[in-house]
Amino acid sequence: MNVCMSYMKKQTRQFLVVAVILALAAVLVPTLSSHYVITVVNGALVFYVGCLGICVMLGYGGMVSFATISFMGFGAYMSANLSLKAGMPFLICMLGAMVFAGFCALVIGAILLRLSGTFFTFSTVALVLIVYDLFTNLRTLTGGPDGMGGIPPFNIGSFVADTSPKNFYFLFVASILAALFVHRLKYTNLGRRLAAVRDNEIAAATMGVDVYRTKVTAFVIAGVLSGLSGSLMVHNYHFVGSSSFVFDQSTTMVIMAMLGGVSHPGGVFLGTMIITMLPEWLKPLQEYIRLFYGLGVMLLMVFMPAGLWGLGEQISTRLKERFHLSRKTRIGADDASPKEVV
Amino acid sequence: MDKLLTLSQVNKRFGGVVAAKDVNMEVYAGEIHGLIGPNGAGKTTVLNLISGITPVDSGTITFLGRDITTMKPHDRARMGLGRTFQTPRFLDRSDIEENILLANDLNERISFFKSFVSPKSKTFIPHLDELTRVADFSFYLEDNISSLTYGQRKMLEIVRSMITSPKLILVDEPAAGLNNVERDRVMTLLRLAANDRGIGIVLIEHSMDMIMDCCQNITVLNFGEVIACGSPQDVSNDEAVIEAYLGRRKDA
Numbered sequence: 001m002n003v004c005m006s007y008m009k010k011q012t013r014q015f016l017v018v019a020v021i022l023a024l025a026a027v028l029v030p031t032l033s034s035h036y037v038i039t040v041v042n043g044a045l046v047f048y049v050g051c052l053g054i055c056v057m058l059g060y061g062g063m064v065s066f067a068t069i070s071f072m073g074f075g076a077y078m079s080a081n082l083s084l085k086a087g088m089p090f091l092i093c094m095l096g097a098m099v100f101a102g103f104c105a106l107v108i109g110a111i112l113l114r115l116s117g118t119f120f121t122f123s124t125v126a127l128v129l130i131v132y133d134l135f136t137n138l139r140t141l142t143g144g145p146d147g148m149g150g151i152p153p154f155n156i157g158s159f160v161a162d163t164s165p166k167n168f169y170f171l172f173v174a175s176i177l178a179a180l181f182v183h184r185l186k187y188t189n190l191g192r193r194l195a196a197v198r199d200n201e202i203a204a205a206t207m208g209v210d211v212y213r214t215k216v217t218a219f220v221i222a223g224v225l226s227g228l229s230g231s232l233m234v235h236n237y238h239f240v241g242s243s244s245f246v247f248d249q250s251t252t253m254v255i256m257a258m259l260g261g262v263s264h265p266g267g268v269f270l271g272t273m274i275i276t277m278l279p280e281w282l283k284p285l286q287e288y289i290r291l292f293y294g295l296g297v298m299l300l301m302v303f304m305p306a307g308l309w310g311l312g313e314q315i316s317t318r319l320k321e322r323f324h325l326s327r328k329t330r331i332g333a334d335d336a337s338p339k340e341v342v
Numbered sequence: 343m344d345k346l347l348t349l350s351q352v353n354k355r356f357g358g359v360v361a362a363k364d365v366n367m368e369v370y371a372g373e374i375h376g377l378i379g380p381n382g383a384g385k386t387t388v389l390n391l392i393s394g395i396t397p398v399d400s401g402t403i404t405f406l407g408r409d410i411t412t413m414k415p416h417d418r419a420r421m422g423l424g425r426t427f428q429t430p431r432f433l434d435r436s437d438i439e440e441n442i443l444l445a446n447d448l449n450e451r452i453s454f455f456k457s458f459v460s461p462k463s464k465t466f467i468p469h470l471d472e473l474t475r476v477a478d479f480s481f482y483l484e485d486n487i488s489s490l491t492y493g494q495r496k497m498l499e500i501v502r503s504m505i506t507s508p509k510l511i512l513v514d515e516p517a518a519g520l521n522n523v524e525r526d527r528v529m530t531l532l533r534l535a536a537n538d539r540g541i542g543i544v545l546i547e548h549s550m551d552m553i554m555d556c557c558q559n560i561t562v563l564n565f566g567e568v569i570a571c572g573s574p575q576d577v578s579n580d581e582a583v584i585e586a587y588l589g590r591r592k593d594a
Binding site for chain 1: 438
């Protein structure tokens with residue numbers, strides 16, 4: 001009982017801290033930032049939702065997939081077509097994009113996930129190249145390189161996002177909901193199955209985990225998140241063109257997720273923001289930006305394989321242990337029944 | 343006693359190596375069934391065939407009256423077939439709690455939706471505590487698997503398997519690399535599983551003391567073939583077994 005209480009308290013405390021930070025961000029970002037910065041942040045939030053899919057695949061399930069950008073494309077074009085050609089309201093477009101991207105992920109994932117490890121990763125690279133070619137050449141459906149323009153903004157009921165701050169509010173809420181879902185997912189039985197698949201497939205199978213099915217499920221969840229991200233993208237920019245879905249972009253997304261810490265939605269958020277803002281901050285170094293970028297990624301892999309968030313967690317665990325702040329549940333011999341050590 | 347597992351005429355070849363040849367074996371509820379033989383006799387292969395990690399070439403495996411010969415490993419696990427490994431296999435990057443929760447999932451079978459709404463089940467704690475006490479070790483639930491010693495990991499693997507409420511556990515060399523005290527604890531744990539809970543156990547072990555102490559029946563393998571089967575006394579007096587272990591006496 002005592003154990004449960006302290007757990008609840010910790011949860012509530014964490015929840016309050018996060019809520020305060022988010023509320024501050026919601027108030028401060030649109031009021032203090034220039035119109036330009038808000039637009040950049042909006043773009044980052046769009047990609048953040050897609051990167052959450054990488055969090056599920058790579059962070060939870062240990063599968064490196066470069067296909068996120070392709071599923072964003074599926075979602076984006078579905079949303080654009082539903083909106084422009086069928087005249088559907090935004091919410092229907094968004095749902096349609098998620099369902100369509102999820103369905104594509106199911107079909108493609110069921111095939112590609114028969115491969116394992118690096119073979120799977122390479123097959124997703126090939127997929128991105130194929131899908132990009134399709135987007136460029138299926139002009140009737142995608143508009144090709146010229147793209148499709150005039151896509152209406154986010155609107156739900158009487159809320160119409162006709163300015164950047166309004167776009168920001170909408171994207172902010174959408175990405176928080178997506179992040180909460182992904183965060184919670186980790187502690188469900190599916191999250192544990194994914195961790196088992198990541199760490200030891202044979203152990204997973206002996207614990208009754210259907211390895212293949214678990215992988216496909218993760219791929220579909222990532223697909224749905226990418227589809228959502230794609231839909232947010234077209235309604236944020238009011239435009240979609242095939243050049244958004246090149247391989248280059250998908251490596252950027254993987255780096256975004258890795259830099260911040262791929263196994264935590266908060267880490268993914270840090271990474272997405274840093275990678276998006278970096279070109280803005282390093283304007284004076286324009287010609288060398290890729291050099292620093294590359295060096296940064298290398299150093300990251302050597303010194304912080306778990307990303308910035310992982311580093312933060314490591315430090316906080318050390319501090320807690322140093323000052324005996326961690327609450328632990330003792331199991332077994334020494335003392336009377338499982339008791340809490342403060 | 344109920345018959346849990348039957349292997350009949352099971353064969354497995356790896357290229358030119360015969361790992362299992364016409365293996366027949368029966369395991370009953372509540373018995374500890376020893377599986378012994380010299381190095382390379384195919385003991386672990388037989389466990390892999392039973393748990394489905396490697397597919398059989400021919401023959402049938404029946405578990406709880408169902409033919410499981412072509413069934414996937416996870417489906418066999420869901421039927422109540424547990425397994426531990428020579429070198430313990432855990433979720434190395436997760437804490438002990440998550441490892442045990444995974445086993446608990448197999449026991450409780452809650453839906454994804456339910457686990458999404460209320461993720462952290464604590465119902466397994468009394469059971470886990472009881473088993474850990476029997477094995478006489480202790481740990482913090484929130485610590486990483488790497489904080490346990492090798493011996494504790496081997497014991498926790500058996501405990502984890504018991505948390506899944508299995509009908510049969512395949513135990514691969516639980517005492518290898520353990521000291522005498524730890525070996526006794528492993529034996530206590532296995533006896534608890536078999537005697538008190540009626541779980542069938544297939545035990546591979548090189549320590550003959552342990553095999554003779556706790557097994558009701560023993561199957562002896564050599565070069566993939568069953569050369570003897572029966573009670574510890576019968577087997578230890580069997581000519582073929584003595585020959586396989588000690589070699590043929592050379593008559594001058």
